[in-house]
Amino acid sequence: MNLSDKLSETLRVDESHTKALTRLGVTTVRDLFYHFPARYDDLSGATQTGSLAKGQKVTLYGTISKAKVSKGWKSKIPMAQATINTVSGKVKAVWFHQPYIAKMFPEGATVKVEGTISERSGEFYLSNPAITHASVIPDETDSLFVQEDGDEHGEPTAGTLFPVYPESRGVTSRWIYYAIKKLIKGGALATASSGVPPEAGKQIVDPLPADVLKRLNLPSLGTALVWIHAPENNKDADAARKRFAFEEIFFIQLKKQQERHMTDSLPTWDIRPTKESVDGFLSKFPFKPTSAQSKALEDIFADFAGTRAMSRLLEGDVGSGKTFVAAATSFAVVTTRPPKMVQSGPAFPKKSDLQKMAQVADGKQDFGNLQVALMAPTEILATQHFESFVELYRGLPINVALITSSGCKKFPSKLNPNGWTNISRSQLLKWVANGEIPILIGTHALIQKTVEWKHLAYIIIDEQHRFGTKQRAALARKDKNLPHLLSMTATPIPRTLALTIYGDLDLTLLDVMPPGRKPIITKNVPPSGRKEVYEHLRQELEAGRQAYVICPRIDAPDETDEMALQAKSVEEEAKRLAREVFPEFSVGVLHGKMKSEKKEDMMKAFTEGSIKILVATSVVEVGVNVPNATIILIEGAERFGLSQLHQLRGRVLRSNHQAYCYLFTESKSQPTLDRLKALTKAANGFELAEHDLMLRGSGDLSGKKQWGVSDIGMEALKNLKLVEAARAEAKRIVESDVFLKKYPELQKALAERGEVHFE
Ligand code: ADP
Ligand code: MG
Numbered sequence: 001m002n003l004s005d006k007l008s009e010t011l012r013v014d015e016s017h018t019k020a021l022t023r024l025g026v027t028t029v030r031d032l033f034y035h036f037p038a039r040y041d042d043l044s045g046a047t048q049t050g051s052l053a054k055g056q057k058v059t060l061y062g063t064i065s066k067a068k069v070s071k072g073w074k075s076k077i078p079m080a081q082a083t084i085n086t087v088s089g090k091v092k093a094v095w096f097h098q099p100y101i102a103k104m105f106p107e108g109a110t111v112k113v114e115g116t117i118s119e120r121s122g123e124f125y126l127s128n129p130a131i132t133h134a135s136v137i138p139d140e141t142d143s144l145f146v147q148e149d150g151d152e153h154g155e156p157t158a159g160t161l162f163p164v165y166p167e168s169r170g171v172t173s174r175w176i177y178y179a180i181k182k183l184i185k186g187g188a189l190a191t192a193s194s195g196v197p198p199e200a201g202k203q204i205v206d207p208l209p210a211d212v213l214k215r216l217n218l219p220s221l222g223t224a225l226v227w228i229h230a231p232e233n234n235k236d237a238d239a240a241r242k243r244f245a246f247e248e249i250f251f252i253q254l255k256k257q258q259e260r261h262m263t264d265s266l267p268t269w270d271i272r273p274t275k276e277s278v279d280g281f282l283s284k285f286p287f288k289p290t291s292a293q294s295k296a297l298e299d300i301f302a303d304f305a306g307t308r309a310m311s312r313l314l315e316g317d318v319g320s321g322k323t324f325v326a327a328a329t330s331f332a333v334v335t336t337r338p339p340k341m342v343q344s345g346p347a348f349p350k351k352s353d354l355q356k357m358a359q360v361a362d363g364k365q366d367f368g369n370l371q372v373a374l375m376a377p378t379e380i381l382a383t384q385h386f387e388s389f390v391e392l393y394r395g396l397p398i399n400v401a402l403i404t405s406s407g408c409k410k411f412p413s414k415l416n417p418n419g420w421t422n423i424s425r426s427q428l429l430k431w432v433a434n435g436e437i438p439i440l441i442g443t444h445a446l447i448q449k450t451v452e453w454k455h456l457a458y459i460i461i462d463e464q465h466r467f468g469t470k471q472r473a474a475l476a477r478k479d480k481n482l483p484h485l486l487s488m489t490a491t492p493i494p495r496t497l498a499l500t501i502y503g504d505l506d507l508t509l510l511d512v513m514p515p516g517r518k519p520i521i522t523k524n525v526p527p528s529g530r531k532e533v534y535e536h537l538r539q540e541l542e543a544g545r546q547a548y549v550i551c552p553r554i555d556a557p558d559e560t561d562e563m564a565l566q567a568k569s570v571e572e573e574a575k576r577l578a579r580e581v582f583p584e585f586s587v588g589v590l591h592g593k594m595k596s597e598k599k600e601d602m603m604k605a606f607t608e609g610s611i612k613i614l615v616a617t618s619v620v621e622v623g624v625n626v627p628n629a630t631i632i633l634i635e636g637a638e639r640f641g642l643s644q645l646h647q648l649r650g651r652v653l654r655s656n657h658q659a660y661c662y663l664f665t666e667s668k669s670q671p672t673l674d675r676l677k678a679l680t681k682a683a684n685g686f687e688l689a690e691h692d693l694m695l696r697g698s699g700d701l702s703g704k705k706q707w708g709v710s711d712i713g714m715e716a717l718k719n720l721k722l723v724e725a726a727r728a729e730a731k732r733i734v735e736s737d738v739f740l741k742k743y744p745e746l747q748k749a750l751a752e753r754g755e756v757h758f759e
Pocket of ligand 1: 287288289290316317318319320321322323325388514515
């Protein structure tokens with residue numbers, strides 16, 4: 001048996017299971033081994049049903065039968081009923097007001113039920129017990145760790161920890177558990193029957209170098225696989241999880257370090273702006289850079305000089321002044337001539353130089369300066385950047401242009417030196433190709449092959465951190481120098497995550513806000529406070545301001561989703577607000593399922609002020625900028641992560657008016673309320689992101705979708721030491737052996753892993 005063998009050829013798997021497994025991404029033996037439990041059920045805590053008593057607190061493991069929806073006999077309250085069949089007997093259960101439970105836990109489902117025993121007409125039952133999907137209901141000899149030599153009575157003893165896997169419709173934890181057990185017993189690993197953890201088996205080779213494992217005191221692959229799927233105790237399970245967490249982060253780091261090594265070896269532009277040049281630009285503004293901005297400029301200018309292209313991430317909350325940093329560094333680039341053409345180092349252009357540059361527009365000059373590309377994920381954002389640059393470059397004879405799918409613009413306009421003008425696409429392309437336009441801002445339209453550059457030296461990518469290096473590759477031309485890269489993001493992420501997914505980038509934080517901004521007022525609102533908040537919202541709207549209302553869902557809930565049932569939906573809430581609460585104001589809707597054209601129209605209407613209240617999902621999270629919006633209401637706030645709430649709140653941070661953020665929650669759970677409270681206190685997004693990571697359990701970190709990091713990898717990110725160790729080990733190996741020639745197993749495993757995939 002090989003790890004790469006197809007599961008369907010190794011085990012007997014029927015078609016429906018094959019389908020369900022494929023949905024989970026499991027097709028090979030390796031896939032199944034690497035499908036890790038989300039948690040373990042400790043069956044030693046299970047209650048025996050033989051001796052129940054009224055008022056007794058019980059934890060039952062069993063299967064569901066006779067699940068049905070019904071109505072209370074007199075009260076007509078909708079409810080679910082079912083019988084829980086445990087190894088030692090049956091107990092009935094009812095759930096009032098929660099009829100969907102009957103659908104969520106259908107006939108045969110394996111469950112864990114916790115509650116207090118009630119009694120009626122001499123019969124015991126459970127009323128509204130907590131219910132979750134459970135792993136397996138073992139018989140006495142079910143464990144992989146049955147001690148053949150037995151306990152003190154010579155009876156075989158079984159482990160009591162049973163794995164609960166992330167399930168998909170069609171495969172239960174029980175099925176997975178038995179399949180893995182078969183593989184292990186069938187010799188995929190060394191035998192595990194003795195209760196003594198086996199060493200790595202014959203067929204399975206550990207790709208991690210032995211010295212690395214030893215230094216970090218991590219179990220070998222074979223041992224870790226048994227320990228993670230069928231641990232004898234929590235300590236072993238933890239050790240195994242730690243190993244796989246390390247493995248995942250280490251592999252990501254290896255890839256990132258390899259990528260970095262490659263970019264570092266390519267030729268680039270050596271750009272050395274002088275102090276006068278930079279100071280000259282900065283002195284145009286009525287404010288001084290914050291200490292964080294100054295540090296960022298220093299970092300970037302240091303990277304510009306020399307033989308290696310910059311690969312840097314600039315992370316800062318909305319309004320921390322990233323665009324300003326982008327504009328200042330762009331200025332330094334576009335006022336620099338390619339090294340071959342400069343005699344001495346470039347300096348801030350003197351008046352006479354500026355006049356010469358002004359002639360650029362008349363076509364009398366040779367347009368030899370270096371160029372900048374600034375790319376944003378949406379047309380709205382690209383346009384906003386263009387407008388910011390027009391503002392920041394006012395009075396400078398430097399052409400800045402915008403390219404999107406709906407057209408092209410150029411600043412300054414010949415007629416109005418402070419404004420822009422529409423130009424044709426072909427004209428724009430010509431001027432970019434001959435260097436007359438040194439700064440081009442745009443969407444994906446920017447990286448199309450039709451866009452030719454004269455001397456592209458600097459690429460700034462906004463809010464597309466994940467793709468930054470790829471897009472640079474798309475923009476770079478084979479025969480040219482590699483442009484410097486600055487990736488900007490307002491998405492606050494914890495340091496450990498940044499070190500991992502941006503392992504190929506150096507990091508600069510803009511963690512200081514420009515002075516004089518009014519801090520936003522954030523309040524948690526219990527259901528009873530809703531009316532008052534609506535009144536405040538009405539006052540703001542009457543004063544000419546605008547508002548966001550954020551809902552967790554788009555449309556009516558799927559009835560089987562218990563969580564969703566209580567969450568407000570954008571569509572319904574917009575109707576309700578328009579009809580019942582704010583009939584005098586125009587209400588619009590924005591969510592991810594809308595066609596992008598419709599989305600843009602809606603954003604335009606909101607930006608122009610014809611829509612006063614925008615009801616939206618978290619799609620507005622990224623970089624939408626409507627300065628007149630001063631108030632944001634977030635429904636079901638407990639459903640969002642702290643950093644996401646912080647991002648959403650950033651939408652109303654753009655104005656000079658006092659901004660407000662109201663968090664609605666129906667939750668009475670103290671940890672939830674405490675979590676939301678953190679938001680009313682925290683200084684910046686990074687603090688919140690760290691907080692978020694530590695507070696949220698694995699499984700709800702949505703790392704796979706957002707970052708391409710699995711649940712177990714996300715767990716590792718709670719451990720700075722582990723992440724630093726993974727980075728250091730990867731760096732050490734790559735520095736001496738980029739292509740891992742001395743580590744063939746590692747090389748193979750890395751290649752088989754392929755790219756890190758995002759949604
Ligand atoms: P970001 O891109 O990080 O959201 P911007 O660069 O757009 O932030 O800056 C937000 C606002 O703050 C802009 O109006 C900008 O002109 C202003 N600003 C930037 N830096 C400073 C500073 N050091 N002091 C005062 N205002 C600043
Ligand atoms: Mg910005």
